[in-house]
Amino acid sequence: MAPLLEIKGLKTHFATDDGMLQAVDGVDIVLNKGETLCVVGESGCGKTVTAMSILKLIAMPPGRIVEGQIIFEGRDLVPLSSSDLDDIRAKEIGFIFQEPMTSLNPVLSVGEQIAESLRRHEGLSRKDALARTVEMLKLVQIPNAEGRVHDYPHQFSGGMRQRVMIAMALACKPKLVIADEPTTALDVTIQAQILDLLQDMKERFGMAVMLITHAMGVVAETAQRVVVMYAGKVVEEADVDSLFESPRHPYTQGLIRSIPRIDLDSMHKTRLEAIGGTVPMLINPAPGCRFAPRCRHAFGLCSKQEPVLREVAPGHRMACHLGDTRGETR
Amino acid sequence: MSEPLLRVTGLKKHFSVKGGLLSREVGRVHAVDGVSFAVNRGETLGLVGESGCGKSTAARCVLRLLEPSEGKIVFDGHDVLGLSGGDLRAMRRNMQIVFQDPFASLNPRMTVGAILGEAFTIHELASSASEREDRVASLLVKVGLKAEHMRRYPHEFSGGQRQRIVIARALAVEPKFIVCDEPVSALDVSIQAQVINLLEDLQADLNLTYLFVAHDLSVVEHISDHVAVMYLGRIVELASARDLYRHPRHPYTQALLSAVPVPDPKVKRKRIRLQGDVPSPMNPPRGCHFHTRCPIAEARCRESAPELKQGSDGHFVACHLA
Ligand SMILES: Nc1ncnc2c1ncn2[C@@H]1O[C@H](COP(=O)(O)OP(=O)(O)OP(=O)(O)O)[C@@H](O)[C@H]1O
Numbered sequence: 001m002a003p004l005l006e007i008k009g010l011k012t013h014f015a016t017d018d019g020m021l022q023a024v025d026g027v028d029i030v031l032n033k034g035e036t037l038c039v040v041g042e043s044g045c046g047k048t049v050t051a052m053s054i055l056k057l058i059a060m061p062p063g064r065i066v067e068g069q070i071i072f073e074g075r076d077l078v079p080l081s082s083s084d085l086d087d088i089r090a091k092e093i094g095f096i097f098q099e100p101m102t103s104l105n106p107v108l109s110v111g112e113q114i115a116e117s118l119r120r121h122e123g124l125s126r127k128d129a130l131a132r133t134v135e136m137l138k139l140v141q142i143p144n145a146e147g148r149v150h151d152y153p154h155q156f157s158g159g160m161r162q163r164v165m166i167a168m169a170l171a172c173k174p175k176l177v178i179a180d181e182p183t184t185a186l187d188v189t190i191q192a193q194i195l196d197l198l199q200d201m202k203e204r205f206g207m208a209v210m211l212i213t214h215a216m217g218v219v220a221e222t223a224q225r226v227v228v229m230y231a232g233k234v235v236e237e238a239d240v241d242s243l244f245e246s247p248r249h250p251y252t253q254g255l256i257r258s259i260p261r262i263d264l265d266s267m268h269k270t271r272l273e274a275i276g277g278t279v280p281m282l283i284n285p286a287p288g289c290r291f292a293p294r295c296r297h298a299f300g301l302c303s304k305q306e307p308v309l310r311e312v313a314p315g316h317r318m319a320c321h322l323g324d325t326r327g328e329t330r
Numbered sequence: 331m332s333e334p335l336l337r338v339t340g341l342k343k344h345f346s347v348k349g350g351l352l353s354r355e356v357g358r359v360h361a362v363d364g365v366s367f368a369v370n371r372g373e374t375l376g377l378v379g380e381s382g383c384g385k386s387t388a389a390r391c392v393l394r395l396l397e398p399s400e401g402k403i404v405f406d407g408h409d410v411l412g413l414s415g416g417d418l419r420a421m422r423r424n425m426q427i428v429f430q431d432p433f434a435s436l437n438p439r440m441t442v443g444a445i446l447g448e449a450f451t452i453h454e455l456a457s458s459a460s461e462r463e464d465r466v467a468s469l470l471v472k473v474g475l476k477a478e479h480m481r482r483y484p485h486e487f488s489g490g491q492r493q494r495i496v497i498a499r500a501l502a503v504e505p506k507f508i509v510c511d512e513p514v515s516a517l518d519v520s521i522q523a524q525v526i527n528l529l530e531d532l533q534a535d536l537n538l539t540y541l542f543v544a545h546d547l548s549v550v551e552h553i554s555d556h557v558a559v560m561y562l563g564r565i566v567e568l569a570s571a572r573d574l575y576r577h578p579r580h581p582y583t584q585a586l587l588s589a590v591p592v593p594d595p596k597v598k599r600k601r602i603r604l605q606g607d608v609p610s611p612m613n614p615p616r617g618c619h620f621h622t623r624c625p626i627a628e629a630r631c632r633e634s635a636p637e638l639k640q641g642s643d644g645h646f647v648a649c650h651l652a
């Protein structure tokens with residue numbers, strides 16, 4: 001079966017005063033129909049830029065897709081014009097952002113915003129669009145949806161706004177929903193409501209979900225497959241069970257081990273395994289592995305040659321020289 | 331056990347909300363509504379709860395960065411609310427705060443050396459410029475930075491390094507007690523671990539006492555000896571970290587803990603779903619503040635507020651049914 005979305009060799013760079021910033025530098029991601037894929041990594045690793053590149057939602061200039069293909073349902077989106085992409089947005093691909101206020105229009109009621117998208121993309125009449133909007137607000141558990149459909153975004157709490165965003169992203173029943181840190185600013189109870197809701201909607205509409213997060217707990221609870229990004233590159237990719245059971249890349253191992261856990265008794269008051277240092281600047285990155293300055297296992301080859309993604313177990317790929325038997329013969 | 335370093339009793343802080351043409355009081359936010367707790371010397375008390383429940387307000391009242399409306403605060407044998415002028419300043423030296431946002435809390439126009447040196451000058455802790463420089467250098471080393479960093483400006487540091495500078499500034503005056511208000515919330519997980527380890531090392535070396543405010547329940551369990559859970563201005567449960575996380579007794583604590591995502595896909599936990607959002611603290615529900623969302627509420631919960639009562643094992647809980 002052909003994948004729903006296939007990102008191939010994507011490079012998105014930004015022109016800055018200090019030089020070319022290689023935010024996304026050769027990323028491959030495959031997303032199958034109906035699948036939940038989590039993209040995880042610390043801030044500045046290129047998660048958002050990858051997601052925004054799909055529908056060219058990044059500022060161009062300074063941003064530019066330098067190389068690569070983004071194949072959605074067999075069609076490359078990279079060469080498309082912004083009006084073609086507008087049609088795909090909402091109807092085929094829904095977006096949910098971390099801060100709902102950036103994508104909700106403050107001077108329009110939430111009902112007008114959702115209904116407008118339904119009329120434009122689905123050709124519904126004013127009356128039908130309103131009815132569908134109320135139905136969507138009910139689905140995302142906004143109490144008294146008929147009454148609240150005419151309220152403005154600022155009249156909702158943070159968690160409710162995020163649910164309104166979900167209603168808007170899903171109104172046209174897209175095949176793919178991209179959620180960029182949709183719960184990062186929210187309390188755990190509200191986070192749990194939103195993640196349950198996304199799961200619920202996914203099952204109801206059979207859509208695929210690309211969930212971007214930096215929280216390993218969220219990944220473990222929602223993902224089927226996981227892509228770990230570091231400094232503009234994919235460093236590991238696996239199904240969720242393998243990733244947590246046997247993380248192969250030193251960065252992934254560090255991410256999993258550095259968090260305190262309430263499910264393990266023995267963790268209490270034992271020292272956390274921090275990863276030293278910070279994510280490097282993505283302008284003129286040093287040759288070799290981008291994780292090398294922070295890696296405990298780094299050896300001679302790491303600062304000379306860049307590791308490429310290779311399969312280490314069925315469906316499990318990672319980019320690290322460790323245990324690479326091919327490297328020894330080179 | 332010796333007397334706790336800090337004992338807070340019946341603390342209240344109400345903010346008046348003004349509106350209309352004449353700016354008359356239209357309501358009151360009961361941000362902190364009768365809170366009592368104690369922190370033992372050399373220990374950490376964690377304070378958790380959803381956004382807006384009053385954690386920061388309570389913490390700021392303890393330091394008198396906000397004037398409490400009511401209550402009693404005893405720190406190291408002194409009645410904090412009775413102090414003023416020089417006595418209050420002297421007391422403040424012993425109580426410092428580290429905020430969430432290391433970007434906002436450092437003056438961008440001052441070098442790190444000047445920022446740290448200022449604390450010594452205010453409290454007259456260094457007699458000469460060279461002594462001040464020596465102390466700044468040793469502080470920087472203590473928080474895992476380098477002496478030469480004193481000549482740099484805050485923007486030249488990463489988020490985690492800036493938080494180390496903020497911690498160094500708090501340590502400059504050799505306090506006994508530090509309020510950490512979401513000190514790692516703005517940091518990436520790997521950096522979070524670095525800063526948590528630093529706070530733990532400093533506590534062990536300097537016998538510091540912490541009040542640690544955060545909404546990340548995993549981080550709070552890791553760092554705290556005792557944990558207090560707040561809901562709408564009140565403490566609903568307080569116990570040793572281990573006891574509270576293993577055997578939560580209050581329905582709110584149980585729901586909160588069940589919502590924490592665990593980084594192990596094999597662990598399938600039963601989630602207690604709470605309905606609705608936290609009610610407005612301007613109009614908190616009558617009786618038990620939690621009754622509008624409590625899955626086991628009864629008629630009496632709507633009438634009378636449960637008191638925070640201590641069980642035989644030292645575990646405090648405020649619920650009619652616990
Ligand atoms: N100066 C003020 N005037 C009026 N209301 C205030 C003021 N400061 C805080 N509040 C209100 O008091 C309540 C408690 O606020 P507080 O900042 O203590 O919450 P918190 O538990 O620290 O939340 P968070 O997790 O979001 O930091 C909130 O409803 C808040 O809106």
Ligand SMILES: Nc1ncnc2c1ncn2[C@@H]1O[C@H](COP(=O)(O)OP(=O)(O)O)[C@@H](O)[C@H]1O
Pocket residue numbers: 014015016021023041042043044045046047048049050059062063282
């Ligand atoms: N408009 C922009 N101009 C310049 N650099 C940018 C811009 N947007 C993002 N970047 C840079 O691209 C890199 C990746 O950013 P981002 O994708 O937002 O990371 P993440 O979502 O993983 O936190 C960062 O170094 C960021 O500073």
Ligand code: SF4
Pocket residue numbers: 249250251289290291292293295296297298299302307319320321322
């Ligand atoms: S390639 Fe080398 S530096 Fe990079 S992660 Fe592997 S061992 Fe570490």
Ligand code: SF4
Pocket residue numbers: 580581582618619620621622624625626627628631636648649650651652
């Ligand atoms: S007192 Fe009643 S409403 Fe409050 S937590 Fe206990 S059972 Fe629930």
Ligand SMILES: [Mg+2]
Pocket residue numbers: 047048049180181
């Ligand atoms: Mg991002």
Ligand SMILES: [Mg+2]
Pocket residue numbers: 385386387
């Ligand atoms: Mg706060």
